[in-house]
Amino acid sequence: MNIACFRHTCATCGYGFNAPALSDFQYGAFIMCSDSGLHDAFLDAFDDKIWNEVDDLIQKNKPLLREKFWEVFALTCDLAPDGTKFEIGLRKCPRCRSTSLSRETDNTGISLDVPAITHNAWCKLTAEQKRSRILK
Numbered sequence: 001m002n003i004a005c006f007r008h009t010c011a012t013c014g015y016g017f018n019a020p021a022l023s024d025f026q027y028g029a030f031i032m033c034s035d036s037g038l039h040d041a042f043l044d045a046f047d048d049k050i051w052n053e054v055d056d057l058i059q060k061n062k063p064l065l066r067e068k069f070w071e072v073f074a075l076t077c078d079l080a081p082d083g084t085k086f087e088i089g090l091r092k093c094p095r096c097r098s099t100s101l102s103r104e105t106d107n108t109g110i111s112l113d114v115p116a117i118t119h120n121a122w123c124k125l126t127a128e129q130k131r132s133r134i135l136k
């Protein structure tokens, strides 16, 4: 998925960098950012098969977890290439990992091909392993 990049500046260390961001009008679409701040993955909630699986598991087993849907969903995602976890909507500075970032409103004219989030490790788990991973 080709996504427009915006200039971000870190309020903590002053580092400036380009990173992809979606417009507010792309319903059901999200960018997941790695905990290191170095990797992005694209999520289309309508197209992601695991999304419904997580929703079902929560509904049938522990409806209260619904409030933490994003956290639970993140547990089903493969790790970023640098071994850190993907989270939804929390971009971190790639230099100091601060989340105090400002973003310019005009896009940079640069776009980046952001890979779709994958769930390969999750798909290899048994039903019981899946339940114990997310329902703890």
Ligand SMILES: [Zn+2]
Residues within 6 Å of the ligand: 010, 011, 012, 013, 014, 015, 093, 094, 095, 096, 097, 098
């Ligand atoms: Zn920083």
